[in-house]
Amino acid sequence: MRRREEDEAVASWLVAAGRGGEPGAPLNTPLVPASNFVLGAGRAYARSDGTPTWAALEELVGGLEQGHAVAFASGMAAVAAVFAELGAGAMVTLPEDCYQGVSGLAEAGRRQGRWSVDRLPLEDTAAWIAAAGESDLVWIETPSNPLLVVADLAAICAAPRRPGAILAVDNTFATPLNQQPLRLGADVAVHSATKLIGGHSDLLAGVAVAKDEAGRARLAAARALAGATPGALEAYLAVRGARTLALRLERSQRTALLLAERLAAHPAIERVRYPGLASHPTHAVAAAQLAGFGSVLCFEVAGGADPADAACRRVRLIRHATSLGGVESTLERRSAVPGQEHLPAGLVRLSVGIEDPEDLWRDLARALA
Numbered sequence: 001m002r003r004r005e006e007d008e009a010v011a012s013w014l015v016a017a018g019r020g021g022e023p024g025a026p027l028n029t030p031l032v033p034a035s036n037f038v039l040g041a042g043r044a045y046a047r048s049d050g051t052p053t054w055a056a057l058e059e060l061v062g063g064l065e066q067g068h069a070v071a072f073a074s075g076m077a078a079v080a081a082v083f084a085e086l087g088a089g090a091m092v093t094l095p096e097d098c099y100q101g102v103s104g105l106a107e108a109g110r111r112q113g114r115w116s117v118d119r120l121p122l123e124d125t126a127a128w129i130a131a132a133g134e135s136d137l138v139w140i141e142t143p144s145n146p147l148l149v150v151a152d153l154a155a156i157c158a159a160p161r162r163p164g165a166i167l168a169v170d171n172t173f174a175t176p177l178n179q180q181p182l183r184l185g186a187d188v189a190v191h192s193a194t195k196l197i198g199g200h201s202d203l204l205a206g207v208a209v210a211k212d213e214a215g216r217a218r219l220a221a222a223r224a225l226a227g228a229t230p231g232a233l234e235a236y237l238a239v240r241g242a243r244t245l246a247l248r249l250e251r252s253q254r255t256a257l258l259l260a261e262r263l264a265a266h267p268a269i270e271r272v273r274y275p276g277l278a279s280h281p282t283h284a285v286a287a288a289q290l291a292g293f294g295s296v297l298c299f300e301v302a303g304g305a306d307p308a309d310a311a312c313r314r315v316r317l318i319r320h321a322t323s324l325g326g327v328e329s330t331l332e333r334r335s336a337v338p339g340q341e342h343l344p345a346g347l348v349r350l351s352v353g354i355e356d357p358e359d360l361w362r363d364l365a366r367a368l369a
Contacts, residue, residue, distance in 0.1 A: 004063035010177055011246040017063050018056030018239055029056040031236040048224045053235040057207065060242055061197065064176035065189050067209040068216035070223055071235060075172065075192025076101045077228035078206035082168050082188055083109065083137070084222040090115040090136035095122045095151070097144040099170065100339035106139075122149040123282055125156065132159040132167065140186075141170040143286070146298050146334050146349045148173070148273050150282040153289060157185030172196070172325075177249055178292045182211045188219075195325030196295070199241040199248055203234040248327060248354055252295035255360065256352040260297045262361055268307070268368040270346070273298040295353075296324055298334070301346040301368070308333045308346040314367035317359055324351030329360055 004013045018029050032053045035046050043049040050058075054071045062069030072078040079102055086092070086109075094106055096119045110117045118135070120127045122144055128151065132138050138161070142151040157167060168188040169181035175196050181189045191197055193205035210216045223229060230238075253276075260274035272279075275286035276293030286293060301308035312320045312333055321330040322337070331350040335343040352360070 002059065002063070004066065010064055013063050014060065014245055015243055017060040029053060029236065029239050031232055033232040047227060047229055050220075051232065051235075053232050053239070054230055056239050057193070057205070057230070057235045057242075060239060061176070061191065061193070061207045062209055065171075065180055065182050065209040067182045067189065067211050068213055069207050069209045070216055070219040071193075071230045071238075072206040072208065072223055073228045073230050073234075074204045075190070075194055075206035076105070077223070077226070078190050078192075078208040078219075079170075080105060080226065081208055081219050081222035081228065082139075082166065082190065084226070085166060085218055086115055086137055088114060091118065091134060092116065092137045092139065093118045093120060093128075093131040093135040094139050095141055095144055095149070096120060097122060097147045097149055098139075098141050099145045100337070102139065102141070102170070104339065122151045125152045128152075128156045129159040132156060132161050132165070134162065136162070136165050138165065138167045139170070140168070140181075141173075142179075143173045143275055143294060143296075145173065146296075146340075146343070146347070148275055148280070148294070148296065148298060150275050150286040150289065152285050153179070153181060153184045153186070157181070173294050173296055174290060175245065175249060177246060178290045178294060182209065187211055187215060193238045193242075195323065196249065197242050197245060197325075198238045199245060199325060199327060200237070201323065201326035201328065203237045203241075205230050205234045205238045249292065249295060251354050252352045253292045255355075255357040256295050256297050256350075257293060258357050259350070259352060259361060259364065260299075263297075263299045263364070266365070266368060268302050268311075269299050270302045271300045296349065296351050298347055298349050300344050301348060304345040305333065305335070308348050309336070311367045312348065315363050316366075317355060317363040318350070318367075324349070326351070327354050329353040329355055 058069040189209045257276045264272040274297040318329040
């Protein structure tokens with residue numbers, strides 16, 4: 001498996017990684033729908049040994065993060081593999097603002113007595129530095145979902161950790177193009193490849209990237225034991241989608257900033273949350289840490305749930321749908337999602353795609369009128 005050179009641009013790596021180099025080999029990564037292989041070449045059974053299609057996805061994302069990647073059936077399967085490393089009675093620290101799937105997994109383990117859970121505000125860097133010395137798993141999601149809080153990763157990763165502790169970063173919103181947690185000192189970076197890496201809302205996949213080979217082996221063993229393996233088609237689609245990640249992200253986050261600025265001045269909007277705005281609580285950290293501010297923003301519609309729901313129903317070009325990171329723009333009122341009732345009632349999360357920016361603005365302005 002080829003490693004990305006230090007001076008190789010990520011945009012070039014996205015296009016070149018995971019391809020066969022032998023004369024006569026397919027130019028594109030082949031879809032290999034195989035469960036077992038002819039013995040004698042080091043690969044016997046897919047669940048334990050992987051497939052060439054999985055390997056291509058792992059090479060691509062691992063090279064982006066400058067680590068050792070393992071592909072999974074979903075982002076949550078990758079998350080569960082990290083949690084599987086915890087021993088009985090472990091202490092887990094999570095952000096207060098966190099993807100509800102991760103919160104649910106952590107809470108289920110707490111109820112079963114497998115670990116204790118502490119929740120901290122991401123912006124409280126001092127609290128996270130203290131937690132790093134006490135926790136067995138420090139789980140950071142930055143920017144967070146959905147409030148887009150940006151943690152000071154450099155400071156938290158530099159804090160002393162207890163022996164054997166894991167510092168894991170959900171890097172889904174930032175992608176490795178905007179942020180590389182392993183280079184800052186994290187142990188694991190996790191991605192829902194369903195979202196920006198795949199980019200076309202047509203697959204479920206996850207990737208966990210360890211800083212070293214020993215960490216990769218533990219993640220691969222957890223994948224094999226749980227059977228949390230990606231499908232052949234899903235891995236193939238994730239690689240194909242990732243080829244255009246640099247182009248998609250560049251356009252969508254430029255449009256996201258434009259929409260955030262206009263929404264902030266709109267009379268029907270009480271508040272806009274986007275790390276690229278100077279008004280965002282963690283804008284300074286984001287500006288110093290991120291190469292780009294991302295393709296997701298949130299805005300609070302004045303009047304709460306009913307006007308927000310009405311706006312979501314009125315959009316025509318933007319799709320009223322959950323999830324994020326696709327070429328199409330989507331929005332939804334997040335407090336309507338089970339487990340997210342604590343969020344502001346009128347909070348709408350908007351994932352910005354690659355459509356014409358002025359068309360998106362006209363659609364939003366009409367829906368809010």
